[in-house]
Amino acid sequence: PQEQESTVAGSVKQQLSGLVLMSLRATVPEVEVEPMVEVSAKFADYQCNNAMGLWSKVKGSGTSFKNPNAIGQAIAKNLPSSDIIESTSVAGPGFVNIVLSNRWVAQRIQDMLVNGIKTWAPILPVKRAVIDFSSPNIAKEMHVGHLRSTIIGDTLARMFEFSNVDVLRRNHVGDWGTQFGMLIEYLFEKFPNWQEIGSQAIGDLQIFYKASKHRFDNDPEFKARAQQGVVRLQGGEERYREAWKKICDISRSEFDLVYKRLNVVLEEKGESFYNPYIPQVLEELSSKGLIKESEGARVIFIQGHQIPLIVVKSDGGFNYASTDLAALWYRLNVEQAEWIIYVTDVGQQQHFDMFFSAAKMAGWLPGPNEKKFPKTSHVGFGLVLGSDGKRFRTRSTEVVRLVELLDEAKSRSKSELLQRLTENGKIVDWTDEELEQTSEAVGYGAVKYADLKNNRLTNYTFSFEQMLSDKGNTAVYLQYAHARICSIIRKSNKDVEDLKMTGAISLDHPDERVLGLYLIRFAEVVEEACTNLLPNVVCEYLYNLSEMFTKFYTNCQVVGSPEETSRLLLCQATAVVMRQCFNLLGITPVYKL
Ligand code: ARG
Known part of the structure; x- marks a missing residue:
């Protein structure tokens, strides 16, 4: 390089x-x-x-x-x-x-065109970050909250990766806990031949979960067996480990369907992974005098909090907090991450506040007036609401099936595209494959953008009509804006790859200058979005950029003008920057729409 x-x-x-x-x-x-x-x-x-x-x-x-x-x-x-x-x-x-200086601004844009948008990556003060996102729970439903976490976490990962940070994308799945005794015993009971069956046999894990829970709540004999089951699983008994693995595999393949649709890459290190580290970590905290006995449990008292952080339950079992402490220890010491970022709904804020405080008390993280890194951040987000203003659900089930949701986004965007192309008589120019790919890019992109464009802390209302509208601040509008620029360049019949090497950019017209200045702000926008962990900053920039481009294009003739070369290069630079924004947001840009 x-x-x-x-x-x-x-x-x-x-x-x-x-x-x-x-x-x-x-x-x-x-x-x-x-x-x-x-x-x-x-x-x-x-x-x-x-x-x-x-x-x-x-x-x-x-x-x-x-x-x-x-x-x-x-x-x-x-x-x-x-x-x-x-x-x-x-x-x-x-x-x-x-x-x-206009010349410097113009040169910077041209350098970017020649050497690539990577040269506009901001410099961040960390080399390696862990981003803990998505993180659904095995056998339970992956709900819209997890969808938000997946979308926001993936975007943050993309922004850090673009900024040359080594990102460990961690799926902290809930794959350990007392519910497994119940699930495993139910599996043994319902499917005596469970070892032979493929993952399809259990079919719907959520229904399986509910049925086993029902059994657990209503049959004391089963309940006792389930409680024994956890002990046998945690004791490492072969048959239980195997059944546990099977259940995890089924869940995993369901989660993977969503990740595949969204084009999100994650590396699973579930709660079970950190389980072996818990005793030594608690030992360390204990030797530092942080752990106290309280009502049979072992806890850490934290200033400013009414209730202590429980790290060993009264039955001797570990919990969410003990796992998170062990995971943090691992991420700091083994993985050597300098910034550890957790993406969950704001409802978990207290948990994160408390366990981050515990880590500071243990001296794992620097105090308020010391150096800035290593550091932990909780990226909280608000609820997804339905049109009734309540927590978002679909008609058929109480929870939203994420895969169905994404399928619907795609099919809606496809029928809108088909309708428009038919009306314009342009349908003949499109192959089936192009139609498929475009409606996917537009549909999934719309879901992601609708989520990302708001400040993540606010609740937002899920509406297909709104997110798939081609007016206003939507992904569809932005896809059109980008495709239009591509079409301007195509129609000029000039080779921009050639022009960028031979031609030059000038910014004499005020609208050219405004556009140029905004283009070169790209790096600091990404820097701000990373520093404050706010993807909406990139959305805002992308939207403003397209508005500024429109102003430029309205007031400055491109094709056929004396400034054609320079202006085509500005079109190209705008398209490149827009594409990079789409990329950072996990949205596939389309070149023709
Ligand atoms: N599994 C949790 C949930 O569904 C999220 C885990 C977030 N990550 C963590 N390290 N606590 O709510």
Whole structure:
């Protein structure tokens, strides 16, 4: 691979921050501060906001500066010369307005076209991250909450991977626990020949689960056997291990159907994987004096919480929290992850708060005023609601069958596509395969985008009509916008692969400049989305980009104009950036629609 030039590496903000840092060191060598560079909405392209904060640090210490404005002036003057900056000005209490050089912006876009969008990857402060997402429970239903976790987690993983972080995509499936005694005994009872049957025989695991639960609740003799069953399973008895494995396999193949539809890759390391590590981890916490006896259980008391974190139940069994502590230990020490991210509904926030606190008390994670990494984050999300404003369910069953949901998204998008193509008389231009692939990309993309575009903490209402609409902020609208750009380029009959090597971009028209500046913000948008774990930031950017492109295209003639080459390259750059956004969101872009 080509070496990255230092002028390209990192986002524009990161590059400007580098220049500002040099200036700050020259301006006020006696204080150490972080550069504060932001996009500026009004007076310039970017601005540096360090002056006021610096003023409050140096005033009264015999400094020669008279006021924050004077500091701002000095920061502007001390900026090392660079071809990034066209001009600067200082406003009010020392804001340094920075105008970027058109030539530099144009060159940066062209470099991206030549060397690929990877050169616009932001630089993140970690090398390896664990993202724990999806994580359904064996034999229980994989509900819309798990769908949200799958979609959000996959997007975060894609954004980190794009930013050159080594991501361990972990499916922390609930494959261990007391319910297995019940399930296994029920399997033995219902299917005496269970060893011969294929996974299809049990058929619907959710129904199987319910039936066994019913039996468990109503027959004390069965209940006792089930409780014994857990002990035998955990004791490693062969027949029980095998039955456990069979049940997990059936669930797994159901989960895999959803992952395949969504094109999501996950590596399963379920709760059972960490079970052997629990005793030694609890031992360590115990030796640090963190574990106390309370009402027969072993617990960790955590400041600010009413109830303690139970790590060994009163019956001696381990639980969700003990497993999570062992998993965290493993991720920190064996996998050497610097950032460990958990994607679940907000309802689990307390669990994560408590066990993160326990890890801090154990000294596994740095305290509030120490270094930033390793670090843990809980990525919480809200509920999916139905049109009745209640928790989302489908008509037929109480829970939504995820595979059916995705099938419906696809078939709806297909019939809309067919209808439109028929009306336009364009149906003849499409092969069956193209129709299939496009309706899949559009349908699944719509489901993902509808989920991702909101701030993840808010609840959102699931509506096929809304998400499949071609108007407003929807994936369908964005797919059209992207396909339109591709068609502009196709119709020009020019080879952009050739143009990008021979032609040049210029940004003389105001709408060209606005579009160009927005394009080069891509890296900092991804950086922000990663830093704050907010995929909606990328959605917002993608939507705004398509709006800015429309404005540019309305006001700037492309094909047949004297600026044709430059403008075609801007079209191409927009299409490339849009595709990369789709990619990060796990949506397959379509080139023709
Ligand atoms: N299986 C859990 C559930 O369905 C989610 C697990 C999340 N990951 C974790 N390490 N606790 O709610």
